[in-house]
Amino acid sequence: xxxxxxxxxxxxxxxxxxxxxxxxxxxxxxxxxxxxxxxxxxxxxxxxxxxxxxxxxxxxxxxxxxxxxxxxxxxxxxxxxxxxxxxxxxxxxxxxxxxxxxxxxxxxxxxxxxxxxxxxxxxxxxxxxxxxxxxxxxxxxxxxxxxxxxxxxxxxxxxxxxxxxxxxxxxxxxxxxxxxxxxxxxxxxxxxxxxxxxxxxxxxxxxxxxxxxxxxxxxxxxxxxxxxxxxxxxxxxxxxxxxxxxxxxxxxxxxxxxxxxxxxxxxxxxxxxxxxxxxxxxxxxxxxxxxxxxxxxxxxxxxxxxxxxxxxxxxxxxxxxxxxxxxxxxxxxxxxxxxxxx
Amino acid sequence: xxxxxxxxxxxxxxxxxxxxxxxxxxxxxxxxxxxxxxxxxxxxxxxxxxxxxxxxxxxxxxxxxxxxxxxxxxxxxxxxxxxxxxxxxxxxxxxxxxxxxxxxxxxxxxxxxxxxxxxxxxxxxxxxxxxxxxxxxxxxxxxxxxxxxxxxxxxxxxxxxxxxxxxxxxxxxxxxxxxxxxxxxxxxxxxxxxxxxxxxxxxxxxxxxxxxxxxxxxxxxxxxxxxxxxxxxxxxxxxxxxxxxxxxxxxxxxxxxxxxxxxxxxxxxxxxxxxxxxxxxxxxxxxxxxxxxx
Numbered sequence: 054x055x056x057x058x059x060x061x062x063x064x065x066x067x068x069x070x071x072x073x074x075x076x077x078x079x080x081x082x083x084x085x086x087x088x089x090x091x092x093x094x095x096x097x098x099x100x101x102x103x104x105x106x107x108x109x110x111x112x113x114x115x116x117x118x119x120x121x122x123x124x125x126x127x128x129x130x131x132x133x134x135x136x137x138x139x140x141x142x143x144x145x146x147x148x149x150x151x152x153x154x155x156x157x158x159x160x161x162x163x164x165x166x167x168x169x170x171x172x173x174x175x176x177x178x179x180x181x182x183x184x185x186x187x188x189x190x191x192x193x194x195x196x197x198x199x200x201x202x203x204x205x206x207x208x209x210x211x212x213x214x215x216x217x218x219x220x221x222x223x224x225x226x227x228x229x230x231x232x233x234x235x236x237x238x239x240x241x242x243x244x245x246x247x248x249x250x251x252x253x254x255x256x257x258x259x260x261x262x263x264x265x266x267x268x269x270x271x272x273x274x275x276x277x278x279x280x281x282x283x284x285x286x287x288x289x290x291x292x293x294x295x296x297x298x299x300x301x302x303x304x305x306x307x308x309x310x311x312x313x314x315x316x317x318x319x320x321x322x323x324x325x326x327x328x329x330x331x332x333x334x335x336x337x338x339x340x341x342x343x344x345x346x347x348x349x350x351x352x353x354x355x356x357x358x359x360x361x362x363x364x365x366x367x368x369x370x371x372x373x374x375x376x377x378x379x380x381x382x383x384x385x386x387x388x389x390x391x392x393x394x395x
Numbered sequence: 396x397x398x399x400x401x402x403x404x405x406x407x408x409x410x411x412x413x414x415x416x417x418x419x420x421x422x423x424x425x426x427x428x429x430x431x432x433x434x435x436x437x438x439x440x441x442x443x444x445x446x447x448x449x450x451x452x453x454x455x456x457x458x459x460x461x462x463x464x465x466x467x468x469x470x471x472x473x474x475x476x477x478x479x480x481x482x483x484x485x486x487x488x489x490x491x492x493x494x495x496x497x498x499x500x501x502x503x504x505x506x507x508x509x510x511x512x513x514x515x516x517x518x519x520x521x522x523x524x525x526x527x528x529x530x531x532x533x534x535x536x537x538x539x540x541x542x543x544x545x546x547x548x549x550x551x552x553x554x555x556x557x558x559x560x561x562x563x564x565x566x567x568x569x570x571x572x573x574x575x576x577x578x579x580x581x582x583x584x585x586x587x588x589x590x591x592x593x594x595x596x597x598x599x600x601x602x603x604x605x606x607x608x609x610x611x612x613x614x615x616x617x618x619x620x621x622x623x624x625x626x627x628x629x630x631x632x633x634x635x636x637x638x639x640x641x642x643x644x645x646x647x648x649x650x651x652x653x654x655x656x657x658x659x660x661x662x663x664x665x666x667x668x669x670x671x672x673x674x675x676x677x678x679x680x681x682x683x684x685x686x687x688x689x
Contacts, residue, residue, distance in 0.1 A: 066529075070526075070529050070530055070533045071527070073526065073533075074533050077531070078531075078542075080548070081542055081543055084543075084546055084547070090492055156418070164550060179588060192671075195674070196622075196670040196671040197667050197670075198622050198626060198666060198670075200626060200629055200645070200669075201663040201666060201667060203657055204645065204649055204660075204663060205660070205663070206651075207652065208652050208656055208659075208660070212653035213653055233443060237524060292575070324534075324535040324536070325536075326535075327535045328537030328538045328541075329626075331537060331538065331541060331630070332626055333628065334495075335630070336649065339643055344537075347541070347630060349541060349543065349633065350541055350544075350630075353546065353631070358545065362534055362539070362542055366533050366534045369534065382539055
């Protein structure tokens with residue numbers, strides 16, 4: 054089996070998962086007691102309006118027919134009108150998604166880079182004080198919920214020390230860069246506006262680090278354990294006895310094989326990041342998709358809830374494919390077609 | 396036969412002693428055991444050990460509202476004058492209840508589906524069960540739990556239901572991995588040859604060999620379920636005020652930052668303590684039972 058067919062199988066599998074996810078979302082949206090049409094028009098609207106809307110929303114058809122209509126609309130990007138913002142849900146998503154993406158990517162970078170560096174240092178200095186500090190800190194990082202980190206950071210750096218901004222993506226006195234990607238840091242760089250860039254970055258740090266710490270600790274622990282396992286292998290001893298300097302061994306022979314489990318778990322960590330973003334965005338008043346999603350959930354805005362879950366599912370699936378590709382690049386056994394058992 | 400039985404029990408107590416030795420050699424595992432025991436003790440005996448048990452629900456004492464930590468109120472009081480420490484002890488009850496109920500709802504179906512899928516590996520049964528777990532695992536767990544909890548009426552029971560619905564695939568996957576390896580072992584083949592029933596093979600031959608990893612995962616998961624539960628409560632989809640859910644208390648207190656920091660910070664640290672305790676205990680059990688798979 055070559056790399057291409059590995060990717061092909063992965064893509065087909067993803068389509069099935071997405072289809073299943075859409076059914077799951079549809080079911081969740083229909084467990085809710087109450088009439089969606091009545092909720093859309095409000096309690097005071099006359100009955101004939103509700104009846105018309107029921108007909109329009111295909112609510113009088115059998116469930117599987119409703120699902121087909123829903124799926125058809127969803128594939129066109131039509132998720133209906135949000136009950137909260139009174140706009141098409143698709144417009145809301147387009148507006149709020151980039152903020153969440155920027156935050157999650159920023160957290161992902163800290164998570165991956167920080168975790169790998171800490172884990173590598175810890176393994177290299179095994180049982181020395183650096184290792185012990187990293188181990189204790191990463192243990193605490195894993196067991197602390199990200200909303201607790203968010204609140205502690207907000208309190209300490211945002212309020213008590215007053216170093217960092219506590220809400221939003223940009224200071225009030227800085228004008229937004231022209232909209233290109235929706236990621237403020239990228240857009241401001243493209244526009245050559247460095248003041249906006251640093252301001253946007255400054256706003257990203259507290260929520261981004263609060264989101265990243267849990268995953269970063271996880272990555273550090275996994276990198277440490279794989280790397281210290283690999284350090285005891287014969288080939289490393291052979292390289293040492295040949296007089297190859299430690300830094301070269303680390304860079305050329307140790308890092309790559311030790312990263313496979315770390316990268317594999319990055320996909321799951323990214324899922325956790327997207328989930329935790331729901332709480333962290335709430336705390337830092339971050340105008341993103343998660344905050345939009347949580348408000349939709351608290352007000353039972355079904356169209357918006359379904360769309361948010363579907364979008365996050367798609368992001369998660371894309372991330373996992375990307376992770377698989379990186380793992381395949383790191384692990385020659387997969388490229389050579391030995392395959393890894395699922 | 397009597398001597399055989401005596402030998403068996405002596406063997407068992409010897410095994411127990413060795414396991415305990417293995418477990419207790421790691422100081423962190425002992426800290427975990429101690430923390431968990433402490434939390435369980437405080438939760439069970441909250442009405443006796445809490446300094447102000449009546450503060451656990453709706454209670455107002457404006458005289459003592461928003462007191463910073465002091466000798467009478469070690470963790471301070473909230474904006475209506477309730478003792479934070481007492482409320483945390485009662486909050487442990489909801490956290491533990493969340494963990495126990497969710498795991499007891501999740502483990503049996505997850506384990507059975509995993510066993511069946513693993514034993515029938517490569518058939519359509521395997522495909523249907525494992526692809527279904529893929530779908531549940533295709534959304535960030537917290538998002539799915541939030542979504543399910545939000546379409547139901549927000550309360551503790553529905554939060555438990557929501558977390559359970561997204562948690563079973565993990566047990567299914569764990570047991571699937573174990574069962575699909577074990578089914579090729581000789582003892583399974585011999586049981587098949589002498590005509591043992593499928594039920595016997597699944598539950599008497601394969602399952603007993605999966606117990607250590609399942610057990611280890613359960614003790615680690617107590618921490619994670621409590622963490623997710625507190626996240627749901629934080630958003631307002633779990634324990635409802637005036638009941639003292641730890642997440643609910645953090646959310647409530649975060650409105651009064653930074654001046655009355657103790658209202659949010661102590662319940663937040665209490666969550667960290669519980670999750671840390673179960674994790675240390677779980678890691679200790681993993682080392683003791685040699686359950687590397689978890």
